[in-house]
Amino acid sequence: MSLSLGSNSQARRSLTIYARRAVLNVAMLLRDSEVARQVRVYLLDMEYAARAQPVENPAPTDVVSLDDRIDQRITHILGKTVVPMFNALIETSGEHRREMIALRAGVQRIERRLHQHHTRLQRLEGLRDDRPAIGVMAAMDAMHGRTFEHHIAKLLRRDGCTNVVVQGGHGDRGVDIIALTADGRRLVAQCKRFAPYLNITSPDVQRFVGSAKVLHSAEVALFVATCPFTPEALSIASEAGITAVHRGVLEEWSAGEPLRVLG
Structure with a gap:
């Protein structure tokens, strides 16, 4: 199963093999993601459909087991549908993370400036013994x-x-x-x-x-x-x-x- 991870500079592709259980576990962890929920439903439905579908007796020369055929079908489905959704989820999460980091840095800068202005206002407005009374x-x-x-x-x-x-x-x-x-x-x-x-x-x-x-x-x-x-x-x-x-x-x-x- 191939996951394509995006970056700011250029897209890099890598081939990584994941068992369907690993993908399902990741989808289970992402509880607040709508995409992850769709992935969980899709995986469970495909697992049930693949195992419930009758399979003809294999020929003696066919060494492919039932589980292997199921894995192949699920892998094919994942490669066509789920993997692109995961790639989009990963890229979107990365973009949101960068945006949140940038937003946090901006808020911290604003807080520092507000603190500096507050200190200056206190110094200018504060009454001092050596400062002439207004008016x-x-x-x-x-x-x-x-x-x-x-x-x-x-x-x-x-x-x-x-x-x-x-x-x-x-x-x-x-x-x-x-x-x-x-x-x-x-x-x-x-x-x-x-x-x-x-x-x-x-x-x-x-x-x-x-x-x-x-x-x-x-x-x-x-x-x-x-x-x-x-x-x-x-x-x-x-x-x-x-x-x-x-x-x-x-x-x-x-x-x-x-x-x-x-x-």
């Missing part, structure tokens, strides 16, 4: 100038400052807030609520240096702004001992991170 800067951008000054005064009180006075307006002598730090140093602050696309320039810082250091003899001077500082303005502030609280630092400060200069 802090949007809230300050919507404030009026006076409201913004009181917001900065509130942050100063939160960080231990005392005698905090908001004096922005005419006659403020170039500063908006005066206070004492927790350790008793004299503090002044200039508050600028500018649009995020604007900048604090060097002339802005220079004017504040004169007010903070000369007019108020401040030991701690804060220039707080809702926008960035130009590089030159940052350089002047550093040389003059002014703490530039630009947009990024202001966001962290408002979210709970204390200013180092106040400690």
Whole structure:
């Protein structure tokens, strides 16, 4: 009995002899296959028909036994019908197996990607102590100038400052807030609520240096702004001992991170 096994690259044929009992055993094992069920029924029917059919007495010269004739008939039937069905079953099973393996590999890749995305989302959405609260800067951008000054005064009180006075307006002598730090140093602050696309320039810082250091003899001077500082303005502030609280630092400060200069 010949079984032809298919492959992806090319078909290979081999000749293998199986007893009908072996084929029947294989068909019995494949319980969930419709083809295997048909093979079992066919083999059993042919076995019964071959043995029930009367056979003439063989001639003395005929050495072929009854069982041999039955085997020949069954072998002929198997070669014409059952073997092609088995070949189709084997090839189909192989294709399904390869498909299932490929599908499993695809599912595993998707699971890995989902796990990676889940980890990234947790990292991005998770609350961290050093991460500014959502909407802090949007809230300050919507404030009026006076409201913004009181917001900065509130942050100063939160960080231990005392005698905090908001004096922005005419006659403020170039500063908006005066206070004492927790350790008793004299503090002044200039508050600028500018649009995020604007900048604090060097002339802005220079004017504040004169007010903070000369007019108020401040030991701690804060220039707080809702926008960035130009590089030159940052350089002047550093040389003059002014703490530039630009947009990024202001966001962290408002979210709970204390200013180092106040400690």
